[in-house]
């Protein structure tokens with residue numbers, strides 16, 4: 001109940017160490033297809049692996065691989081955090 | 090049944106059905122279905138035994154290599170280390186090779202020619218022209234390449250390259266360039282023609298063009314030796330002996346880093362002018378680190394890369410040697426052909442803090458940058474011989490110290506000449522192979538011309554600026 | 566890859582193909598008079614070029630980053646009295662996105678009609694790799710799955726049940742450590758089984774789970790079947806047409822699709838793709 005009432009957050013807001021689940025892809029066109037190809041689709045679990053020294057891009061772990069995405073892409077990916085984490089906020 | 094269904098009927102049915110199942114959504118559902126199956130199969134076939142999917146070591150290393158501060162420091166040190174090893178390690182073998190090829194073998198060949206009573210022009214063309222140019226290329230190039238390539242390949246095999254791309258991405262993004270341009274840029278460090286082909290990993294034609302045009306700012310095989318030699322005999326020599334190779338390496342790295350900045354600047358310029366547009370999105374997979382196979386790397390990088398590159402240089406150097414020897418021994422009026430050319434270009438060369446010999450060398454070296462140094466040395470020596478009255482053959486046993494002497498005493502070089510040669514080596518037209526590759530990949534004369542001319546314009550601008558500043562400050 | 570280790574037996578079984586590996590002859594760039602064409606497909610950086618080099622004795626660029634192979638490379642090998650032409654394709658994550666690099670791979674698998682497609686799969690990222698594998702199985706059932714990087718899987722504490730995988734996918738699955746040449750004899754044996762039709766392939770079919778899609782695919786495939794009886798991948802072509810894939814639409818209207826049904830390799834397609842071959846790449 002906690003999670004469902006919260007405003008959706010996007011992947012670029014995900015912190016190191018949190019595990020999130022992808023809910024919606026707002027990207028379009030080839031970009032959307034590329035994300036789907038890599039296995040980033042609704043229901044997929046995703047975590048932050050590391051950030052580039054200059055702050056962007058960020059590398060995420062998805063289905064066992066590490067994939068770097070620029071912020072403008074991760075902004076278009078909506079996620080939810082597991083309830084326990086969201087309650088703390 | 091519907092055996093008469095023509096192709097167009099089928100297309101029509103497809104269009105109707107597509108409308109029913111709903112455009113983009115259809116693709117999503119399709120991918121979802123595939124991934125559901127894939128996940129199911131994978132889940133049932135793979136079992137975990139305690140360990141996590143990604144090893145702690147990998148994670149730790151990634152934290153360090155992409156660290157906010159250490160990330161760039163490590164990158165710099167890595168680059169410096171590679172060149173320091175190359176320069177320090179190539180020193181002794183280079184001198185030995187030069188001793189042998191330019192001393193013993195050279196003298197022996199001349200003795201044979203005398204014994205067989207070759208006419209002077211023949212022994213000159215064969216030995217002082219073709220052989221000498223080839224021998225110089227080998228002794229200048231072989232040792233550094235044989236060290237540099239394996240080191241670079243080890244880094245590549247280990248998985249460091251994508252991390253560099255990851256670290257630099259923000260800069261490329263700001264320059265309006267594609268995220269994978271840094272990968273094609275790194276391929277260009279080996280060979281620009283290969284780098285241009287590597288830009289195929291970039292989907293967007295606009296960004297691919299940017300990557301193609303700027304690839305030339307990655308110092309390639311043919312140019313490393315020029316930088317290393319200049320760095321060693323002019324820059325390294327200004328430092329205390331213990332630090333000489335460190336200074337030399339630092340100067341080479343500086344030029345390479347300037348090259349990266351020029352890449353970014355030119356990319357930014359292009360993406361805001363002729364090739365306007367937003368940087369397209371991309372995704373880069375960072376593979377796990379893999380222990381490189383040392384022996385195999387040594388073998389393949391020496392056989393495949395070093396020898397192939399050397400072979401290319403030699404096949405270019407031999408005819409170039411002949412051309413240089415002929416042009417500096419065929420006289421028109423009071424000077425040789427080469428002499429006339431050098432005299433013609435000398436005023437421009439001086440203005441750029443270079444000289445006529447260097448400019449002629451860059452014309453001769455259009456097919457391959459590798460022969461810049463041999464051409465410079467041969468021209469300086471043969472033309473200088475007439476000026477200084479030195480005997481041919483006396484100064485052929487050139488080790489690095491003697492090269493320095495020849496260039497400064499006979500050629501009148503200064504530190505500015507060396508520095509500007511390094512800059513010009515970075516900023517001049519691509520070699521003919523690369524130009525041809527650019528044309529093949531773009532099928533566009535205009536962009537091929539831009540890619541060819543733009544670096545020269547930059548090179549002339551930059552060297553003129555440094556020369557003017559140096560003169561105003563009274564350094565030369 | 567230059568070591569000889571690939572000819573060493575990796576299992577002690579008497580009937581197993583280790584014996585046969587002695588019959589492998591690497592033919593380098595010599596691909597004349599081939600009896601069979603074998604394609605190497607897979608995600609980027611899974612070891613395709615490593616396998617290619619082990620089989621042909623050539624030295625395609627192998628390196629640890631995705632995107633090295635941007636063109637096709639070809640080589641040859643001889644095994645068990647037959648000559649094989651092996652084609653190393655650029656790595657792709659999918660065949661559904663119609664981007665340039667994918668097109669080279671997809672066109673070859675579809676129009677080049679290789680006798681066998683070896684899908685090189687990263688055992689440590691099975692889910693993502695199976696995505697491509699399942700797509701290829703929709704195009705062709707003449708597939709051998711090379712389950713590569715088994716050493717890394719072991720190191721990561723992953724155990725892969727290749728028999729289960731084989732049952733699920735319905736095609737041969739060969740665990741490998743391509744870098745050390747392990748599994749090469751078994752791979753060759755599986756390839757031979759498939760070209761000879763000795764392996765009863767029962768390729769996995771993607772379940773669309775959405776009755777609307779399932780029906781649409783079914784109807785369109787039936788129509789394609791009627792128009793081009795014997796078309797080996799009507800379902801996949803239907804999928805692409807539903808998505809409005811222009812190059813497949815063109816193949817349909819220009820009649821190239823009809824050639825597929827007769828099992829003819831398409832010359833013009835092949836030549837178009839060869840243009841890009843330069844010899845650099847993953």
Ligand SMILES: Nc1nc2c(ncn2[C@@H]2O[C@H](COP(=O)(O)OP(=O)(O)O)[C@@H](O)[C@H]2O)c(=O)[nH]1
Pocket residue numbers: 246379607608609610611612613614615616626627628629630631632633634656713714715716717741742743744745847
């Ligand atoms: N540990 C391990 N590494 C491998 C194996 N096969 C390939 N590699 C490495 O994986 C990387 C990618 O290989 P490559 O053949 O270039 O892959 P491609 O992109 O699919 O052609 C290289 O660094 C190889 O050395 C294997 O079986 N085990």
Ligand SMILES: [Mg+2]
Pocket residue numbers: 613614615626633634653846847
């Ligand atoms: Mg490859």
